[in-house]
Amino acid sequence: MVYDFLELVQFASKHSKYYHDIYNEKKILDKIESGNFLISDLPIVKQADFWKYNSIKDNNLLTADIAASGGIVFKSGGTTGNPKFSVYTKDEWETFTAEFSKGIDQIGLDDGDRVANIFYSGSLYASFVFIMKSLEKSKINILHFPITGQCSAHDTIKIIKEFSINVIVGVPTTILTLLEFANEINEIRNMPITKIFFGGESMFLDQRERIKSFFPKIYISSIGYASVDGGHLGFVAKNMAYNEHFCFNESSIMEIIDEESGMPIETTGKSGKLVYSNLTRKLMPIIRYPVGDNAVWISVNKKFKLLGRSEEGARVGPVTVNIDDINNVIKTVSSNYSNTNYNINIINKQLLLEHISGKDLLTVRLAVSDLSSINLKEINAIEQIFTEVFYKERPMFKEEVAKGTIMNITFKIVSFDQIEKNERTGKLKIILDRRL
Secondary structure, eight states: OOHHHHHHHHHHHHHHHHHHHHHHHHTTTHHHHHTOOGGGSOOOHHHHHHHHHSOOOSSOOOSSHHHOOOOOOOOOOOOTSOEEEEEOOOOHHHHHHHHHHHHHHTTOOTOOOOOEEEOOOOOOOOOOHHHHHHHOSSOOOEEEEEOOTTTOOHHHHHHHHHHOOOOEEEEEEHHHHHHHHHHHOOGGOOOOOEEEEESSOOOHHHHHHHHHHHOTTOOEEOOOEEETTTEEEEEOOHHHHHHEEEEOTTTEEEEEEEETOOSSOOOOOEEEEEEEETTTTSSSSSSSSSEHHHEEEEEEETTTEEEOOOOOOOEETTEEEEEEHHHHHHHHHHHTTTTTTTTEEEEEEEEEEETEEEEEEEEEEEEESOOGSSSSHHHHHHOOOHHHHHHHOOOOHHHHHHTTOOOOOEEEEEEGGGGOOOOTOBBBOOEEEOOO
């Protein structure tokens, strides 16, 4: 089911307390009821508020009770103390995977391809079952091998060899880890791989070059662009340029918003943040939702290129770290160490993303009002405390570090003038993505 945008907005304003509240705050409920509004009249969702309303108990975002609606529930990041979830009705889940499969039909799969699915599964993660169902709905006659990313590298390689599997789909870090292991045990040349399709994170040029050192003629492409929060965000066609995607215009609305004016960008070549409206979801409406990436139009309202993360959060390998995750860590440290020498006044923060030696590195800069009052020994101790608290809150991050897919998080105490700002406006840059 694909809904008319007007119908969706009117439904959300009446049945979701969150949307009713934000539309009422902008005094546009009458406009919405009469249908006399533009999409730019609607406020862009603030993720922190969105997730506060979308609580597991006493939910004020959903338009109906989960149990009464039926469907499927997924985890969507968040700390252990602030879990997030995304829910789809049965029909919405069928539509989501059906729409995404239309993109899969164009990525370069061929009849007869044997596909190893090594996306993550379990613990309410969406990627494995989402790709599995989307592959099943594809019109291409492939043979699907649902291995999962949790299968040992040794067993995965054995399955690939035994069944002559020629395609791997998965998260880039999982794919690279598998191939590096195969290389170490001298099995890489025995793997009949001709195509790799990735999702969940970007596959950087150094990672692609490493794969091509094993398989010089291999075809590498994104499998498509989606999120468990929002839905189907973009699709690719065979031989598209790096990080370029088409919009799903029949079932969604994608905007690129200028961060200074807050208005949609209607020209090519100017970067802004992606804001998405899903026309297939009513239970958990997604209307002008910032997906967390910056982009630029290649062809306005048709094709865009991803440029890295925006201010909503950082994607580190397969792990998403949201701003409120860091806020929760700061709050925990401040509460637990308020009566010690390690209690410091953090006045701002900045997340720096880098790609070093084939792995993502996240550095969290914590700005203090008076750095000179803290000696080096205390700074090191404070940074270590933040790291320990973060790993308790986000165990998946630590698990991925142990697997060797990403680098240890780094907390760095800095003075406020060491926090980078927009040169023209002086506005703080929350996320610095230096990987692309």
